[in-house]
Amino acid sequence: MKQGANSSRPVRGGLRAHRLSQVAALMFVTLLVGSMVVLFRLASNGRSVVSNSSPPVVPNVPKERMMFALGDSILYRLDMKTHQPLWHFHVPGGALTSGEQVIATTCYIAGTIGNQGRLYALDAASGKVRWQVDLSSPLIGSQLSLVSFGGTLYLPVTNNGSPAVEALAVSTGAKQWEHRLEGNQVSLIAASDRAVYGEMGNNSGRFALSARDGHSLWQKEEEIANVDGIDRGFVVDGVLCVVKSNGQGIVVGYNAASGEQLWSQSLDGRLSGYGTTLLHGVVYVSTNRRPNQGNSIYAFSAKDGAQVWRYQDTATSGSSYPTVTEQVVYFYRYSNGHGGQTLVALNTTNGKERWTYDFHDAITVEFAPAADNDQVYLSLPDNVIQLLRASDGKPLGSFKAPGPVDPNNRVLLQVVE
Numbered sequence: 468m469k470q471g472a473n474s475s476r477p478v479r480g481g482l483r484a485h486r487l488s489q490v491a492a493l494m495f496v497t498l499l500v501g502s503m504v505v506l507f508r509l510a511s512n513g514r515s516v517v518s519n520s521s522p523p524v525v526p527n528v529p530k531e532r533m534m535f536a537l538g539d540s541i542l543y544r545l546d547m548k549t550h551q552p553l554w555h556f557h558v559p560g561g562a563l564t565s566g567e568q569v570i571a572t573t574c575y576i577a578g579t580i581g582n583q584g585r586l587y588a589l590d591a592a593s594g595k596v597r598w599q600v601d602l603s604s605p606l607i608g609s610q611l612s613l614v615s616f617g618g619t620l621y622l623p624v625t626n627n628g629s630p631a632v633e634a635l636a637v638s639t640g641a642k643q644w645e646h647r648l649e650g651n652q653v654s655l656i657a658a659s660d661r662a663v664y665g666e667m668g669n670n671s672g673r674f675a676l677s678a679r680d681g682h683s684l685w686q687k688e689e690e691i692a693n694v695d696g697i698d699r700g701f702v703v704d705g706v707l708c709v710v711k712s713n714g715q716g717i718v719v720g721y722n723a724a725s726g727e728q729l730w731s732q733s734l735d736g737r738l739s740g741y742g743t744t745l746l747h748g749v750v751y752v753s754t755n756r757r758p759n760q761g762n763s764i765y766a767f768s769a770k771d772g773a774q775v776w777r778y779q780d781t782a783t784s785g786s787s788y789p790t791v792t793e794q795v796v797y798f799y800r801y802s803n804g805h806g807g808q809t810l811v812a813l814n815t816t817n818g819k820e821r822w823t824y825d826f827h828d829a830i831t832v833e834f835a836p837a838a839d840n841d842q843v844y845l846s847l848p849d850n851v852i853q854l855l856r857a858s859d860g861k862p863l864g865s866f867k868a869p870g871p872v873d874p875n876n877r878v879l880l881q882v883v884e
Contacts, residue, residue, distance in 0.1 A: 532839060533591060535567050535574075537879040538850065538870040542567060542576055544594060547882075550852070550866040554594030558585070566834075568611035569883045570620070573597065573637055575613055577606035586622075588640060598640035612699055616658035619643065619678065623653040623665065632663065632676060646681035648674070656700035656709055659723065664707055666697050673709075673726060687726040691717060698738055698752070701745040703769040708750055712738050716754045718765075720772050730772040735763050735779075742788030742835060746815070749775055751791045753798070759783040764796060766818060776818035780811070790835040790843075795821065795857055797838055801831045810836060810845060812860060822860040826853070830877060837880040846877040 534545040540562040544553045557563065561580035568575045574589040584602035589595065600622075614621045620635045624645075630653040634643040650667040657664050662675040662684055675684040691713055698710035706729065707721040716734030721727060736754035739762065744751045748770060754763045761782055766775040780786055784802035796813040807827040814821050828847055837844040842863065845853040850872050854863040868878040 532882060532884050533569060534837075535569075535881045535883070536852075536868045536870070537563065537566055537881075538868065538876070539873065541870055542574075543869050544574075544591070545868070550868075552869050555869070556587075556589060556594050556596075558587075561585075564607045565611050566879055566881060568613055570613070570615050570637065575611055577602070577611065588637075597638070600635070600640055614655040614658050614663065616660060616663075616678065619658070621655050621658055621663045623655050625652075630667065632665065632681065634663070634678075634681060644681040646676050646683070654697045656697060657702050657707060659702040662723070664700060664702070664723070673721070675723070675726060685726040687721075690728055691719070691731075696738065698740075699743045701750060701769055703745070703748050706770050708745075708767075708769040708772075710738065710743050710750065710752050716752065718750065718752065718767050718772060720769070732767060732772050732774065734765060736760070739788040742790070744789075744791040745769060746791055746793070751789060751796065753788050755785070762786045762798075764789050764798070764813070764818070766815075778813055778818040778820075785831075786811075787832065787835045790838050791815065792838050792857070793840050795838065795843070797836050797843055799832070799836065810843070810855070810860070812843070812857075824855060824860040828877075830875065832877050834879055837882045839882045839884070844880050844882065846880050848874065848877070850878050852878070852880060 532547055534547050536543045536545055541555050541557045542563060543555045545551065546553055558578035558580060561578050563576060563578045565577040569591055572591050574591045575586060577584065577586050584604055584606055585599055586602055586606065587599045588597045590597055615637065618637050620637050622633045622635060624631050624633050629647055630650055631645050631647040632653065633645045635641065636643060648667055650671050652668045653665055655663060655665040658678065660678060662678050664675050666673045672686060672688045674686045677684055693713045694711055695714065696712040700707055700709040702723050705723050707723040709719050711717050711719065715736060716738040718732045720729040722729055734754045736756035739753040739755055742753050748768065750767045750769045752765050756763060761780045762785065764778045768775060780800060782800050782802065786801055787799040789796050789798045794815055796815050798811055800809040800811055807825055810824040812821045813819065826845060838857065841857055843855045843857055847853055850868040850870065851865055852868055853865045855861065856863055868880065
């Protein structure tokens, strides 16, 4: 999804290097591919790009809500009204290893064939592969956090042992430019019409490259000691807002033009790892307060770091990362004291609790519930998806997601625009 201050859609990110929360780690990893190490650093292996079509003509059409379901290593796009499959995608001879990310009319998803990781760019309307690129490391996780702006997708790569940044055309996967960097790894944070921003390993500094041709705009040393993970960043009104971790979560604002630090905010625990979202200039981020002190959700102004609100959940059993919509922030509280779980709905504007909904499910999941501005969707046993009204949590019905039923897993459902 396009990042920028004027975006009205949530822009979500996921931590690239972190330990999953204790309760839910097994659930979503086995849902995707079985038992795996969780990696979020993406790298291209040379220039093995396969494009299956000419550059598509993208019509100027209204924004469209899309529903995706992932289960048994098959991605389905479902009709928003009938919930029947429009298309499905799987990796022949391999497996899917991530959830999907939709940018404009392209649906990205990662997979593996043997030990070879691969990124697939699918036509969101038909599910056909537009192009694909080999990766030197598998990309695994319930959310992708690819960095793009306009018609360009940026990938951190490793070529001949050296880190670099590549700019690819969204339509074909063709390389537009490459810029090599020093060090042994690179993470990309955000992009704008002017630049792509990243960090070179932990505590090695941040940089900005020209979006036009990849030349260096600036490079700065890291001021924060012992950084052990980079989450996602967003460019808002000339400020590069970055969520990172050094044992505790930190939100930092930099001048996007010069790289100088403007402000920072320390959080009350480790980052949850997913769910960091930008909506209308506000960044929403969640933490795990340890040991066993519950989770927190914050809302900060991306421009000046002012805290808009903080919600502290006191349930020591843990919770999922949040889903943010225009009116409501949702998360799962894993134990409600009655042998089940609770869906908690907060007011997006002030963080106040709006309503809760108790349900019974013995399995806890890392991923948050899917939601749009009208409904929220709970993924339950037997591939059942429960629909609730967003305004008050009233049940509206249910449907069964396609694919084989796994009693030990739940369907990963996402609604995007």
